[in-house]
Amino acid sequence: MLTLAKNELYRLFLSPLAWIILALSQLILAYLFLTHIDYFVQIQAKISAIPGAPGVTELIAMPLLSNAATLLLLIAPLVTMRLIAEERRNESLPLLLSAPLSTYQIVLGKYLGTFGFFFVLLLMISVMPLSLSLGSQLDFALLASGLLGLTLLLASFTAIGLYLSSLTRQPTIAAMTTFASLFFLWIIDWAGNAQITAESSTLFSWLSLLRHYQSLLKGEVNTSDIAYYLIVISAFLLMTIRRLDSERLN
Amino acid sequence: MSSVLLSAKELSRYYGQQHAVQNVSFEIKKGEVLGFLGPNGAGKSTTMKMLSGNLSPNHGEIIINGYDLLTEPKQAKSHIGYLPEQPPLYKELTVKEFLLFCAKINQIPSSSINKSVDTAIDRCGLSQVHRRLIGNLSKGYQQRVGIAQAIIHTPAVVILDEPTSGLDPIQIREIRHLIRDIATEHSVILSTHILPEVEMLCDRVQIINQGQLILSDTIEGFSQQMQTSSLLLGLTIPPAINVLQNITGVLRVDPVTNTLFNIHYTPDNNPTNEIVAQAATQHWQLSQLTPQQHSLEDIFMKIIRDETQHEEQGV
Numbered sequence: 126m127l128t129l130a131k132n133e134l135y136r137l138f139l140s141p142l143a144w145i146i147l148a149l150s151q152l153i154l155a156y157l158f159l160t161h162i163d164y165f166v167q168i169q170a171k172i173s174a175i176p177g178a179p180g181v182t183e184l185i186a187m188p189l190l191s192n193a194a195t196l197l198l199l200i201a202p203l204v205t206m207r208l209i210a211e212e213r214r215n216e217s218l219p220l221l222l223s224a225p226l227s228t229y230q231i232v233l234g235k236y237l238g239t240f241g242f243f244f245v246l247l248l249m250i251s252v253m254p255l256s257l258s259l260g261s262q263l264d265f266a267l268l269a270s271g272l273l274g275l276t277l278l279l280a281s282f283t284a285i286g287l288y289l290s291s292l293t294r295q296p297t298i299a300a301m302t303t304f305a306s307l308f309f310l311w312i313i314d315w316a317g318n319a320q321i322t323a324e325s326s327t328l329f330s331w332l333s334l335l336r337h338y339q340s341l342l343k344g345e346v347n348t349s350d351i352a353y354y355l356i357v358i359s360a361f362l363l364m365t366i367r368r369l370d371s372e373r374l375n
Numbered sequence: 376m377s378s379v380l381l382s383a384k385e386l387s388r389y390y391g392q393q394h395a396v397q398n399v400s401f402e403i404k405k406g407e408v409l410g411f412l413g414p415n416g417a418g419k420s421t422t423m424k425m426l427s428g429n430l431s432p433n434h435g436e437i438i439i440n441g442y443d444l445l446t447e448p449k450q451a452k453s454h455i456g457y458l459p460e461q462p463p464l465y466k467e468l469t470v471k472e473f474l475l476f477c478a479k480i481n482q483i484p485s486s487s488i489n490k491s492v493d494t495a496i497d498r499c500g501l502s503q504v505h506r507r508l509i510g511n512l513s514k515g516y517q518q519r520v521g522i523a524q525a526i527i528h529t530p531a532v533v534i535l536d537e538p539t540s541g542l543d544p545i546q547i548r549e550i551r552h553l554i555r556d557i558a559t560e561h562s563v564i565l566s567t568h569i570l571p572e573v574e575m576l577c578d579r580v581q582i583i584n585q586g587q588l589i590l591s592d593t594i595e596g597f598s599q600q601m602q603t604s605s606l607l608l609g610l611t612i613p614p615a616i617n618v619l620q621n622i623t624g625v626l627r628v629d630p631v632t633n634t635l636f637n638i639h640y641t642p643d644n645n646p647t648n649e650i651v652a653q654a655a656t657q658h659w660q661l662s663q664l665t666p667q668q669h670s671l672e673d674i675f676m677k678i679i680r681d682e683t684q685h686e687e688q689g690v
Contacts, residue, residue, distance in 0.1 A: 128479040132465075139467045220463035220524065223427040224480040225453040373431045 126230045126237070129221075133238025137204070143242060146200055150193075151249055157192050158253045161185045182264040186254035187342050190271045193250050194278055194338060197243075198307050201279070204242060205286025206300035208235050209369075213294040222373070232365045236287055243279045247272070267344040274341030277354035281334060282307060284361035291368045310334045378405035380454075380531045380562050381426070386435035388421055388586075395421040396432075397586040403532065408558045410577030411566035418586040419566040420460060423536040426564065427457035440531045453482060456530040456561075460537050462521030466510030470501055470520055473509055474527060481528035491527055499523040499553060515546030519553065526557055533561045539572060551575060570674075574598065582674075606638040607631075608650065609663030622646050622653065634662070 137143045165184045172179070212218045221231050251272055257263060285306055290299040314333035330336050334357075337350040382402040388395045396418040403409045413419050424430040426437060428444055428451070437444040442451035465473055474492045483491050496505050499519040504512060509520055518538065525533050538554065539547045554576055557563060567573060573580055573594070580597045582590040590597075608619075611634060619628045619636060624646035629637040640646050647664065654661040 128476070132476050136465060136467055215463075215466070216459065216461040217463040217465060219424075219427070219429050219457065219459045220477070221480065222429045223452060223455065223457040224477075225449045225482055226480060227449065373429065 126226075126234045129226070129231065129234025130237035130241060133208075133235050134241045137238070137242050142203070146204065147246060147249065150196055150200060150246065153196060154189065154193055154250060155253065158185070158189050161188050180264060181257055181261045182254070182267050185257065186263070186268055187271055189254060190250075190275055191339075191342060194275060194335075197246075197275075197279060197282065198311060199304070201243070201282035201286055201307065202300040202303035205239060205283055205290055205303055206296040207290070208239060208287050208299075209291040209365075210293050210296045210299040214296070228366050228369045232287070232362060232369065236283060236362060239287070240280055240283050243283060244276075247276060247279065250275075264344075270344045270346050271342050273346070274338045274350075277341075277351065278334060278338050281354050281357045281361075284358040284365075285310075288361040288365045288368070291365045307334070379403070380405055380440055381564070382438045383422075383426065384436050384438075386422065386425055386432045386437070388418075388425060388430065388432050388434075394586045396425070396583075398435075399583070399586075399588050400435075401581060401588065401591060403562050403564060405531075405562055406558070407579060408554075408563045408565060408577045410573040410580045411564065411583060412568065412570070412573050412580055413566075413583040414568060417583045419568075419583060420536055421586075422583070423457070423459070423534055423564070423566055426532075427455055427459075427534050428452050429457070429459075453528065454531040456525030456528065456533045458521045458525045458533075458535045458538060460540065462517055463524070464509045464517060464520060467508065469506055469508055470512070470523075471496070471505045473520065474505075474523055477524045478527050483528055491529070495523040495527045498526065498556065500549070513546075515542050515549065518542060518546070518550060522550070522553060522557070526561065529560070531562060532564060533557060534564045536566050537568070538565065539567070539569065605640070605667045606647065606650075607663060607665040607667055608636045608638050609661070610634055610636070610654065611660035611662050613659060614657065619650075622649050624649065637667075 162185055165181065168184075209218070212221070226234075251268075254263070254268060286299070286303040289303045289306065290296070292302070293299050310332065311334055314330035314336045331353070337353050340347060340350055379402050382400075384400050386399045387397050399418075399422060401409070411419050411422065421430065425432045426444075428448055431445065437451075439451040440454040442454070444451040465476075468476070471492065474495055475488065478488045478492050496502055499522055501516070501519055501523060504516055509517060512520070522535070522538065525535070535554065539550050542550060551572065554563065554565065558576070563576075565572075565576060574597075577594055579593055580590070581588055581592075613619075613634055613636070616628050616630065616636075619625060619638065624640045624644035625638055626641060627639040629639070631637055638646070638650070647666075651661065651664070653659070
């Protein structure tokens with residue numbers, strides 16, 4: 126399983142795609158980071174007098190993490206699309222299927238490998254707010270909660286992408302459907318906010334990937350939010366396993 | 376202990392309404408090379424996929440080295456090596472990296488991984504290219520990497536699905552050499568639609584057509600089936616057809632052109648000598664005398680014809 130994960134990560138870094146994604150997302154986020162700092166410097170004088178005013182972490186680090194989530198929503202489908210769809214297109218899936226591996230090992234291996242890539246991305250992103258601690262006091266608990274949120278969010282993106290990639294042999298289709306699903310789960314609570322009926326709004330906002338992330342960004346670590354992400358991850362992984370198994374049967 | 380390494384019983388597989396494979400049973404013993412012969416779309420690849428665990432049969436069971444593929448897939452799969460029609464390769468890896476990965480997923484203990492990778496590279500003649508990217512290799516070398524991948528964990532049975540398709544004649548010869556070499560240590564199941572390949576490589580032949588096994592024989596028996604009982608005879612000044620017809624052993628004469636005849640005879644009564652003698656004494660000016668070989672197509676047609684005749688007689 127770990128062999129598979131390592132191989133997946135290694136092959137990802139052999140393609141220019143991984144490097145380009147790392148470089149460009151870092152570039153864009155660094156630019157946003159600087160604008161947030163700029164903004165903070167501008168208003169610093171005004172808010173310094175107010176007791177209990179938001180600090181560096183609230184005004185720079187959290188908006189950055191929120192931006193990063195949006196950016197990753199766009200990037201994740203590009204990374205996950207190739208996972209199974211490309212193996213299918215290159216007809217290299219039999220290599221794994223005829224090896225003494227069970228389906229869950231194949232799926233988890235691929236999942237962990239891809240998540241490993243996102244984890245690298247995440248570490249690079251977290252370096253930016255951490256660099257502020259050189260000149261300022263950071264609220265580490267809040268930062269940790271935000272990073273936990275981003276990690277869980279990415280883990281869910283990966284699981285959803287992996288499942289949709291297992292449905293097709295065209296990586297582009299996998300990318301499109303993944304993007305559409307992620308985006309839909311992102312905005313689904315807009316209907317919730319409209320509060321058409323009380324019942325549907327709670328359901329829709331509960332389903333939203335964004336809603337649970339926002340509470341983590343505020344520093345509220347609720348079991349229900351974490352449970353939501355874990356449920357999404359395990360549900361999509363199980364569906365992927367089932368999908369690969371049923372392919373053998375049909 | 377009997378040395379049956381793989382046995383398949385009553386395998387059936389449907390795609391929707393279509394029967395891809397129907398009631399196929401066979402066994403392979405240690406050190407045997409079994410050839411699966413059949414026209415395209417006969418169910419060869421489907422059978423291979425089922426044997427390698429890529430497809431589960433709708434009916435029947437597969438026992439590999441004592442393990443049931445359906446109930447103990449992990450143990451069973453560790454005893455097979457599989458090369459599908461399209462070699463499953465990661466083209467962005469070098470040959471060595473790829474084989475290391477294959478060794479790991481086949482659960483070779485880490486102490487002997489390097490050794491088994493080197494052995495596989497050696498056996499498949501890849502030592503010249505093991506640092507190169509698989510994507511940059513020729514089709515023949517890619518096929519070798521595919522074979523190396525299938526034998527890396529020294530499985531009991533190696534399953535090769537049309538290993539020589541799409542290669543040039545020199546590459547085909549090299550791959551055949553390699554297969555014969557592999558057969559000294561492993562049992563091999565080989566599918567192909569090329570007749571001479573079977574004659575060259577296999578100990579036993581099975582012919583599959585429309586999902587059904589229609590012939591299972593040793594290579595000797597198969598060669599006998601291939602022996603035809605007809606001659607192509609060319610005479611510059613031919614006699615009347617009934618003169619040829621009256622030669623002992625001749626069953627029937629089909630004129631192909633004015634000077635070329637197809638002579639059918641009973642297998643136990645070969646008239647070649649007689650024809651040559653008469654041609655010499657009666658100045659027919661013999662220009663050609665060739666025993667005719669059945670092509671694979673003829674054999675298929677013959678076997679299929681026999682089958683349908685049997686069925687009709689049964690009715």
